[in-house]
Amino acid sequence: xxxxxxxxxxxxxxxxxxxxxxxxxxxxxxxxxPLRLQTLEANVxxxxxxxxxxxxxxxxxxxxxxxxxxxxxxxxxxxxHIAGDFLDLDGALLNIADHxxxxxxxxxxxxxxxxxxxxxxxxxxxxxxxxxxxxxxDSSIFRExxxxxxxxxxxxxIAHLLCEFAxxxxxxxxxxxxxxxxxxxxxxxxxxxxxxxxxxNRVLKALTSEGLIRRTxxxxxxxxxxxxxxxxxxxETYLHLDQVARGMREDRSLV
Amino acid sequence: xxxxxxxxxxxxxxxxxxxxxxxxxxxxxxxxxPLRLQTLEANVxxxxxxxxxxxxxxxxxxxxxxxxxxxxxxxxxxxxHIAGDFLDLDGALLNIADHxxxxxxxxxxxxxxxxxxxxxxxxxxxxxxxxxxxxxxDSSIFRExxxxxxxxxxxxxIAHLLCEFAxxxxxxxxxxxxxxxxxxxxxxxxxxxxxxxxxxNRVLKALTSEGLIRRTxxxxxxxxxxxxxxxxxxxETYLHLDQVARGMREDRSLV
DNA sequence: CGGCAAATTGAGCATTGTCAATGTCTGTGG
DNA sequence: CCACAGACATTGACAATGCTCAATTTGCCG
Numbered sequence: 001x002x003x004x005x006x007x008x009x010x011x012x013x014x015x016x017x018x019x020x021x022x023x024x025x026x027x028x029x030x031x032x033x034p035l036r037l038q039t040l041e042a043n044v045x046x047x048x049x050x051x052x053x054x055x056x057x058x059x060x061x062x063x064x065x066x067x068x069x070x071x072x073x074x075x076x077x078x079x080x081h082i083a084g085d086f087l088d089l090d091g092a093l094l095n096i097a098d099h100x101x102x103x104x105x106x107x108x109x110x111x112x113x114x115x116x117x118x119x120x121x122x123x124x125x126x127x128x129x130x131x132x133x134x135x136x137x138d139s140s141i142f143r144e145x146x147x148x149x150x151x152x153x154x155x156x157x158i159a160h161l162l163c164e165f166a167x168x169x170x171x172x173x174x175x176x177x178x179x180x181x182x183x184x185x186x187x188x189x190x191x192x193x194x195x196x197x198x199x200x201n202r203v204l205k206a207l208t209s210e211g212l213i214r215r216t217x218x219x220x221x222x223x224x225x226x227x228x229x230x231x232x233x234x235x236e237t238y239l240h241l242d243q244v245a246r247g248m249r250e251d252r253s254l255v
Numbered sequence: 256x257x258x259x260x261x262x263x264x265x266x267x268x269x270x271x272x273x274x275x276x277x278x279x280x281x282x283x284x285x286x287x288x289p290l291r292l293q294t295l296e297a298n299v300x301x302x303x304x305x306x307x308x309x310x311x312x313x314x315x316x317x318x319x320x321x322x323x324x325x326x327x328x329x330x331x332x333x334x335x336h337i338a339g340d341f342l343d344l345d346g347a348l349l350n351i352a353d354h355x356x357x358x359x360x361x362x363x364x365x366x367x368x369x370x371x372x373x374x375x376x377x378x379x380x381x382x383x384x385x386x387x388x389x390x391x392x393d394s395s396i397f398r399e400x401x402x403x404x405x406x407x408x409x410x411x412x413i414a415h416l417l418c419e420f421a422x423x424x425x426x427x428x429x430x431x432x433x434x435x436x437x438x439x440x441x442x443x444x445x446x447x448x449x450x451x452x453x454x455x456n457r458v459l460k461a462l463t464s465e466g467l468i469r470r471t472x473x474x475x476x477x478x479x480x481x482x483x484x485x486x487x488x489x490x491e492t493y494l495h496l497d498q499v500a501r502g503m504r505e506d507r508s509l510v
Numbered sequence: 511c512g513g514c515a516a517a518t519t520g521a522g523c524a525t526t527g528t529c530a531a532t533g534t535c536t537g538t539g540g
Numbered sequence: 541c542c543a544c545a546g547a548c549a550t551t552g553a554c555a556a557t558g559c560t561c562a563a564t565t566t567g568c569c570g
Binding site: 440441442452453456457459460 | 515516517518519
């Protein structure tokens, strides 16, 4: 009998339980996934494009990004992850990594062997379905980012990123009292928004001087949510926060 | 005993079989999914943002796009789909549509009830895993699009779109003898690349005059793949075409 | 042969990028 | 406790990629 893991997967299990109805066996199987815990420093690569991963991982604490690099060397951050995110489920199901995964801050990670994830999916399909929903929400966020970068100007792009981050931290129960720690340099913000660091600086300055945000070091405060939301054109549907409530009801009735 | 479906799911099953090992029961269950077939005209909405879908669908023939619209009314196409694509598996697992789905050409669609998909996932988890892989590849394509729109100039963006399309049609076994039908207007190309129709026109003209592509109506020919690939910075890793070969071996050994 | 949608083209403009200098903050070693 | 290094942030001047507006042409269809 494998020994129970330290409570690193509990938070994730609570999320999954909202995505599908899990019985005791499902929960136990999930909690008994074999883990290897590891603490990584800031700016360390977890995975590189082209790797053939043999594991996938959960971000237990800290922040991380996924990014890609064009042939000509330009970097684009394609997603930002916070504590509790299942990073890289791709690693369990796809053969070759199509992007890099890098810590933003010092982070704790739980690595899970690829085979263990695949076995769990087959033996406990409801857990698989719940994790699948998670990856579909990631997908939805990618789609929003395509639109953010493709169809909004610099000002709205950055405002949107700030709104998304605030909302996600809030839902994850991470501390936000009107403000939050944004663990990204302006260069990284530029890589996430498809702008240059110089322009990011100017936009942040403008947003600040208009009173849309306040900044002290890297703590961002949003004095008037509705105003910033409106500048960003932020509509949280794409975060699928509703997967909680209606998901519960539906799972009970349908499967 | 449900009667067998017309051979609309066969092509998709062949794809799924390459993604995971399926036994006879898996295949039968997939082929017996209840379908409603429907032919839609060009430019018809299949699904709208905000809908609560009760079905998901497969594109049997034709072309379709997913798109989103900003608060200020700008449209962004976030993906283009070809015959054989499982459109909108989201519809089976997410509660609210976060994007629109629209035909580009007259298309045949097979609609599958949400509940049937969910039941299949739970009763035949290997089929679910194979479909999941499909959605992860979609995800990977979204990530590439974020980079395309965020970090490449107009010229490279359009070249990249043309390369991706050529490659996907080729793999899907759709006819390409050096050239293919691109069923999009320049306005739609603009919506897919985050540019304006006017600029798309100029870029196409430039690519044409440089001999990188040839155009007759909407048939695009690529006289020198390597040159266009290089302009685009196109690297097909993100399409995960390898999911075939190594996927087979791995599935056999691991699960 | 109209009627329309789509494609082209031109002229002027603006958002954003480039280049380069300077300021600020933080941690470290002396 | 101070000086310094290095990373990050900020600013200015100028350039350019891509946008806007508007007109014209082309292709397709009944």
